[in-house]
Amino acid sequence: MPRPSRRRIPVVIVAGFLGSGKTTLLNHLLGNADGVRIGVVVNDFGSINVDAMSVAGQVDSMMALQNGCLCCAVDASGMDGILTKLTRSGTDLDLIVIEASGLAEPRSLVRLVLASTNPVIEYGGLIVVVDAAEFETGRARHPELADHVRIADLVVLNKTDRVPDHAGLLATVRALADGAPVLPTAHGRVDPALLFDAEPRERDTGPRQLSFEDLRADLADGHDHHDHHEHGACADHLHAAYESTEFSVDAAVHPRRLMRFLESRPAGLYRMKGDVYFGVPGHRQRFRLHTVCAYLRFHRSRWPEGEPRGTRLVLIGTGLDRAVLDRQLHECVEPEPDQVDPQAMLRILRHTES
Numbered sequence: 001m002p003r004p005s006r007r008r009i010p011v012v013i014v015a016g017f018l019g020s021g022k023t024t025l026l027n028h029l030l031g032n033a034d035g036v037r038i039g040v041v042v043n044d045f046g047s048i049n050v051d052a053m054s055v056a057g058q059v060d061s062m063m064a065l066q067n068g069c070l071c072c073a074v075d076a077s078g079m080d081g082i083l084t085k086l087t088r089s090g091t092d093l094d095l096i097v098i099e100a101s102g103l104a105e106p107r108s109l110v111r112l113v114l115a116s117t118n119p120v121i122e123y124g125g126l127i128v129v130v131d132a133a134e135f136e137t138g139r140a141r142h143p144e145l146a147d148h149v150r151i152a153d154l155v156v157l158n159k160t161d162r163v164p165d166h167a168g169l170l171a172t173v174r175a176l177a178d179g180a181p182v183l184p185t186a187h188g189r190v191d192p193a194l195l196f197d198a199e200p201r202e203r204d205t206g207p208r209q210l211s212f213e214d215l216r217a218d219l220a221d222g223h224d225h226h227d228h229h230e231h232g233a234c235a236d237h238l239h240a241a242y243e244s245t246e247f248s249v250d251a252a253v254h255p256r257r258l259m260r261f262l263e264s265r266p267a268g269l270y271r272m273k274g275d276v277y278f279g280v281p282g283h284r285q286r287f288r289l290h291t292v293c294a295y296l297r298f299h300r301s302r303w304p305e306g307e308p309r310g311t312r313l314v315l316i317g318t319g320l321d322r323a324v325l326d327r328q329l330h331e332c333v334e335p336e337p338d339q340v341d342p343q344a345m346l347r348i349l350r351h352t353e354s
Ligand SMILES: Nc1nc2c(ncn2[C@@H]2O[C@H](COP(=O)(O)OP(=O)(O)OP(=O)(O)O)[C@@H](O)[C@H]2O)c(=O)[nH]1
Pocket: 016, 017, 018, 019, 020, 021, 022, 023, 024, 025, 051, 101, 102, 103, 158, 159, 160, 161, 162, 185, 186, 187, 188, 271, 273, 290, 292, 297
């Protein structure tokens, strides 16, 4: 694949609601970069940066930021600092991808990149990943999700494998995207060339559109919202309604007890991700857990060399009772996993991909 030929390094933002498939898409991109050197900024809402762990090792240069949303945690000079660190990392990058947290406000991220004074980068466009299985319910609760589609330069309608008949949804998303290309896909398998070429489109000035000239003018007038808000005080943002908590033990959990917890998890617990150690004979590998609303999947793989065995999960949702969740998860801890009958793994394995 030809490398992007522009002299400045394009900075592409990948946004999309919790669990829509941003990291999956990023990994597909990294795995098919074909010599294009990619720097990555990964931002996780929770305090354990699962996304960074998922992309580590494949990337030319990475900065990981956790425990908050980049869009509120840094101001324009903070973003400048991040981009400068990446571009000075010694790797001659062709492209920078910022993976937003699942609760980020993409408009703010666009502003931050546009405000950068780093002379070697340029804004390369906004890609919004949409979860085909959850979008309609999601936007009923959070109309902002439709706004995110409206301002995208490229929309990836992901998880179409979970919605075989998605023609109606595709039409809806296309109408919202207002002329930006919409790519139906599964497992983030988009042609990387499309991302490298995701140039910010020329926009006319429809009433609900974000004009990049307007954004620049906003910034020039000092109207960047980061000039007015303290860290984390973005009450109008999607993540104001969400909270996260973590569970981290250097221990195994019992497969049946964990499964019971997962099957009865509260409705407000929209997203869980992280690593689970069962330690059961024959099943001592790392089980990476992902839940997105009702979706539940484990991905089994080897533990990276030297990584301590343990169970480390991030839980994100609304109205979470942290104390109860913590107690319930602690009740799943199994001190003698060697003694657990491997049959206890059956229900876990039903939800597992290797
Ligand atoms: N069936 C199906 N599962 C998918 C697809 N894309 C991603 N997933 C799964 O969905 C889960 C969440 O995917 P991620 O890529 O981690 O989503 P994300 O947007 O990075 O998540 P956050 O950063 O937490 O917002 C994982 O279990 C993925 O394997 C898809 O197209 N189809």
